[in-house]
Amino acid sequence: MRSTAVAPDAAEAAQGARTGARRRQLLTAAARLMAEHGSPNVSMQAVADEAGVSVGLIYRYFGGKQDLLQAVIVSVLESFAARVTEAIGDEPDPVRRIAAAFAGYCDVIADEREAALLAYRESKSLDPAGRHALMELEIQTAQPLVAAVTDAVDAGLIRAVNVPVFAYQLLMTAHSWALKHWYFGTRIAHADFVADHTALALSAVLRPETRDRYADLLGSLA
Amino acid sequence: MRSTAVAPDAAEAAQGARTGARRRQLLTAAARLMAEHGSPNVSMQAVADEAGVSVGLIYRYFGGKQDLLQAVIVSVLESFAARVTEAIGDEPDPVRRIAAAFAGYCDVIADEREAALLAYRESKSLDPAGRHALMELEIQTAQPLVAAVTDAVDAGLIRAVNVPVFAYQLLMTAHSWALKHWYFGTRIAHADFVADHTALALSAVLRPETRDRYADLLGSLA
Amino acid sequence: MRSTAVAPDAAEAAQGARTGARRRQLLTAAARLMAEHGSPNVSMQAVADEAGVSVGLIYRYFGGKQDLLQAVIVSVLESFAARVTEAIGDEPDPVRRIAAAFAGYCDVIADEREAALLAYRESKSLDPAGRHALMELEIQTAQPLVAAVTDAVDAGLIRAVNVPVFAYQLLMTAHSWALKHWYFGTRIAHADFVADHTALALSAVLRPETRDRYADLLGSLA
Amino acid sequence: MRSTAVAPDAAEAAQGARTGARRRQLLTAAARLMAEHGSPNVSMQAVADEAGVSVGLIYRYFGGKQDLLQAVIVSVLESFAARVTEAIGDEPDPVRRIAAAFAGYCDVIADEREAALLAYRESKSLDPAGRHALMELEIQTAQPLVAAVTDAVDAGLIRAVNVPVFAYQLLMTAHSWALKHWYFGTRIAHADFVADHTALALSAVLRPETRDRYADLLGSLA
DNA sequence: CATGAATGAGTGTTCATTCAT
DNA sequence: GATGAATGAACACTCATTCAT
Numbered sequence: 001m002r003s004t005a006v007a008p009d010a011a012e013a014a015q016g017a018r019t020g021a022r023r024r025q026l027l028t029a030a031a032r033l034m035a036e037h038g039s040p041n042v043s044m045q046a047v048a049d050e051a052g053v054s055v056g057l058i059y060r061y062f063g064g065k066q067d068l069l070q071a072v073i074v075s076v077l078e079s080f081a082a083r084v085t086e087a088i089g090d091e092p093d094p095v096r097r098i099a100a101a102f103a104g105y106c107d108v109i110a111d112e113r114e115a116a117l118l119a120y121r122e123s124k125s126l127d128p129a130g131r132h133a134l135m136e137l138e139i140q141t142a143q144p145l146v147a148a149v150t151d152a153v154d155a156g157l158i159r160a161v162n163v164p165v166f167a168y169q170l171l172m173t174a175h176s177w178a179l180k181h182w183y184f185g186t187r188i189a190h191a192d193f194v195a196d197h198t199a200l201a202l203s204a205v206l207r208p209e210t211r212d213r214y215a216d217l218l219g220s221l222a
Numbered sequence: 223m224r225s226t227a228v229a230p231d232a233a234e235a236a237q238g239a240r241t242g243a244r245r246r247q248l249l250t251a252a253a254r255l256m257a258e259h260g261s262p263n264v265s266m267q268a269v270a271d272e273a274g275v276s277v278g279l280i281y282r283y284f285g286g287k288q289d290l291l292q293a294v295i296v297s298v299l300e301s302f303a304a305r306v307t308e309a310i311g312d313e314p315d316p317v318r319r320i321a322a323a324f325a326g327y328c329d330v331i332a333d334e335r336e337a338a339l340l341a342y343r344e345s346k347s348l349d350p351a352g353r354h355a356l357m358e359l360e361i362q363t364a365q366p367l368v369a370a371v372t373d374a375v376d377a378g379l380i381r382a383v384n385v386p387v388f389a390y391q392l393l394m395t396a397h398s399w400a401l402k403h404w405y406f407g408t409r410i411a412h413a414d415f416v417a418d419h420t421a422l423a424l425s426a427v428l429r430p431e432t433r434d435r436y437a438d439l440l441g442s443l444a
Numbered sequence: 445m446r447s448t449a450v451a452p453d454a455a456e457a458a459q460g461a462r463t464g465a466r467r468r469q470l471l472t473a474a475a476r477l478m479a480e481h482g483s484p485n486v487s488m489q490a491v492a493d494e495a496g497v498s499v500g501l502i503y504r505y506f507g508g509k510q511d512l513l514q515a516v517i518v519s520v521l522e523s524f525a526a527r528v529t530e531a532i533g534d535e536p537d538p539v540r541r542i543a544a545a546f547a548g549y550c551d552v553i554a555d556e557r558e559a560a561l562l563a564y565r566e567s568k569s570l571d572p573a574g575r576h577a578l579m580e581l582e583i584q585t586a587q588p589l590v591a592a593v594t595d596a597v598d599a600g601l602i603r604a605v606n607v608p609v610f611a612y613q614l615l616m617t618a619h620s621w622a623l624k625h626w627y628f629g630t631r632i633a634h635a636d637f638v639a640d641h642t643a644l645a646l647s648a649v650l651r652p653e654t655r656d657r658y659a660d661l662l663g664s665l666a
Numbered sequence: 667m668r669s670t671a672v673a674p675d676a677a678e679a680a681q682g683a684r685t686g687a688r689r690r691q692l693l694t695a696a697a698r699l700m701a702e703h704g705s706p707n708v709s710m711q712a713v714a715d716e717a718g719v720s721v722g723l724i725y726r727y728f729g730g731k732q733d734l735l736q737a738v739i740v741s742v743l744e745s746f747a748a749r750v751t752e753a754i755g756d757e758p759d760p761v762r763r764i765a766a767a768f769a770g771y772c773d774v775i776a777d778e779r780e781a782a783l784l785a786y787r788e789s790k791s792l793d794p795a796g797r798h799a800l801m802e803l804e805i806q807t808a809q810p811l812v813a814a815v816t817d818a819v820d821a822g823l824i825r826a827v828n829v830p831v832f833a834y835q836l837l838m839t840a841h842s843w844a845l846k847h848w849y850f851g852t853r854i855a856h857a858d859f860v861a862d863h864t865a866l867a868l869s870a871v872l873r874p875e876t877r878d879r880y881a882d883l884l885g886s887l888a
Numbered sequence: 889c890a891t892g893a894a895t896g897a898g899t900g901t902t903c904a905t906t907c908a909t
Numbered sequence: 910g911a912t913g914a915a916t917g918a919a920c921a922c923t924c925a926t927t928c929a930t
Contacts, residue, residue: 282913487902626797
């Protein structure tokens with residue numbers, strides 16, 4: 001180290017920032033390519049080229065290709081979780097919070113359809129530890145929705161459904177826009193897709209006495 | 223050779239049978255390995271070993287690895303379609319036919335969980351023609367369900383839902399048992415999973431005046 | 445053997461004839477393909493297909509691919525030798541016999557240009573014995589020419605040239621039509637090529653006192 | 667690194683030099699093996715072993731086996747052209763320049779007999795573009811000879827022969843030392859081969875009035 | 889920190905050859 | 910004689926990974 005004029009901790013912080021930037025740069029490049037072509041069809045050289053760096057550099061920031069793949073998926077899921085949390089905001093009504101969370105999931109996935117498929121496609125080639133980390137992350141991402149459903153049940157607004165089953169149903173529905181985009185893409189607008197599924201899901205669980213209160217969410221099923 | 227008087231077409235049939243048997247043998251081996259490890263992680267040598275034949279032989283029956291992969295997926299989907307059709311039987315009531323078809327899908331997928339994931343994971347690496355063939359097949363497989371929903375709407379038994387959206391919702395739900403088995407597997411029995419989702423789906427669309435007739439399908443949501 | 449009514453030796457002769465026919469059939473097919481694509485690019489399967497038989501059958505008539513290749517080259521060279529001998533006829537004048545032999549070589553090679561290149565291209569992949577056999581054959585094929593030159597020298601019609609050098613010069617010239625066809629093919633008609641080279645060669649060696657006698661062969665160099 | 671002040675272009679030049687050295691190293695190894703065994707009988711692994719590097723490295727410098735083969739042939743022909751040009755020197759007399767060029771060709775080919783055969787044997791397996799490049803190169807290589815013959819005709823020193831036919835005759839004669847070395851090698855010394863053919867060729871075309879001037883080139887045919 | 893040349897194990901694929909029928 | 914299914918060694922080529930600079 002030639003320059004000793006910088007305080008160690010400041011240097012570390014600066015380095016940490018630079019390190020974080022590099023990681024993000026590499027993750028973005030890798031995510032773009034892997035989402036488009038599938039991780040096995042993306043060479044480390046291609047990632048390096050996309051990021052505008054040399055191959056060797058990737059190994060300073062990631063342990064290897066598998067590690068990079070896992071980091072990519074984690075970063076994708078984390079960004080999903082963040083966007084969903086933001087989408088819900090501070091809606092106090094549990095039922096409307098369910099609808100908001102569902103819409104949030106749907107929008108995020110519609111925005112990053114290819115990225116959303118990554119986890120489905122590639123988790124098989126992750127090691128058990130990586131797979132477990134992913135599951136934890138996904139459960140966390142689902143948490144806002146699970147909490148909203150629990151609240152709605154506790155508040156007597158909806159029937160006493162099996163909470164995880166119902167919540168994951170909504171999650172899978174959001175995912176299905178990506179998974180079956182070849183089917184839905186040409187048959188229904190995304191906004192209608194979200195509205196229809198919101199109506200279907202709520203129609204299934206709303207107590208008769210609360211249906212009127214959410215008529216706007218039930219649409220034609222009101 | 224039992225007899226030299228055998229008619230040529232019988233001989234051809236015998237050869238055809240042998241050829242068909244080999245194909246099936248190879249497809250089975252490939253399906254097992256690819257379902258377990260993912261096609262990119264399965265070498266042709268591994269498939270040959272699993273099938274107990276030499277590598278070269280695979281190329282007599284399939285054009286290459288991609289062709290083999292596609293044949294595996296097609297054969298899986300075809301067997302799914304056949305089993306679903308059989309599961310429905312000749313139920314005359316459209317609503318009960320929906321329930322039967324859904325249960326059929328769920329059971330098939332529960333039986334062959336790993337195989338069901340193949341199409342999701344690997345279709346990215348198929349050529350456009352292959353992908354298109356797969357989509358056609360999946361649409362065909364969904365047909366019984368779509369028809370049942372259409373009949374139920376026409377008969378005025380359920381509300382006027384968007385048929386493909388509702389039908390694919392059920393399909394995705396069936397698939398979700400495989401896609402999220404790490405989650406559901408330890409939290410709910412498959413039979414309960416099917417019953418809960420049947421109840422949820424029907425509860426969402428049954429007209430108030432017909433709910434009583436299908437109370438057995440609605441379970442706790444009746 | 446069902447039919448025992450045929451005398452053994454007649455049967456053998458018939459069999460020999462059939463065997464010969466098969467060999468020729470296979471050689472023709474192999475020669476066509478190997479001349480066009482080069483022996484390494486021709487599979488045994490391709491030869492079998494071209495000949496309309498099964499792969500296995502080739503191994504009843506030839507020891508393997510190398511043996512087949514050698515047989516092909518030998519058969520080509522033999523047919524060349526036969527055609528050259530025929531072309532010379534019974535010309536009594538040694539000088540005109542040189543010209544006739546040279547023209548014969550040239551014509552044969554022009555007729556079967558691709559076949560003529562086989563020996564040049566493929567002899568490297570023959571075993572020493574095969575290579576030696578080929579050399580013997582080529583020397584035999586050159587014999588009429590060597591004899592004619594020797595006679596012309598002995599008769600005092602041409603200068604005392606180094607016979608093999610001069611004869612092989614003519615042979616190589618004939619071959620050069622095939623070897624450099626990409627060059628000559630678009631620049632000179634084959635008849636002119638032959639005439640020009642006949643004139644050049646004879647002009648080099650004819651004694652002054654005999655030039656007039658062969659003015660027709662010397663053309664513009666007369 | 668002698669100095670860190672080295673200008674960028676110097677660094678680039680150093681790298682270019684290293685790259686060039688590697689290419690040459692690989693070309694030399696490939697040329698040696700392919701000339702000896704024929705390109706189809708030389709595996710990339712064998713080339714790598716011969717060059718003392720790993721297989722993968724070859725693909726950094728050449729596009730593949732075909733590209734390597736073509737590069738080998740091109741490099742051989744280029745070195746031939748260079749040596750021939752050098753051999754001719756600045757001989758002013760057109761006839762003597764013909765003799766010098768011919769001798770140059772002969773010597774180069776005698777020196778690198780095996781390499782000279784490469785183009786003949788392997789050009790069939792080149793793609794059309796590669797073949798075309800080779801033809802261009804060969805025409806360039808022949809240029810000094812063609813020019814010399816043209817000059818000799820224009821100067822009235824030799825008869826009005828068909829220039830390309832006569833020039834290529836000489837070229838083919840030079841090549842024939844390599845093509846038919848199994849024949850000539852044991853029958854005539856290379857120096858005599860060159861002298862005899864020089865005499866033959868000039869004897870064919872020299873005008874009577876100039877023969878005396880070149881008696882030294884005509885040898886026994888004077 | 890950053891580069892990219894170098895490695896070598898591993899891949900999909902071909903094909904000469906054999907042999908049961 | 911004739912077939913063609915089956916073999917398995919060999920090939921060209923790729924790419925994750927390392928390390929000298």
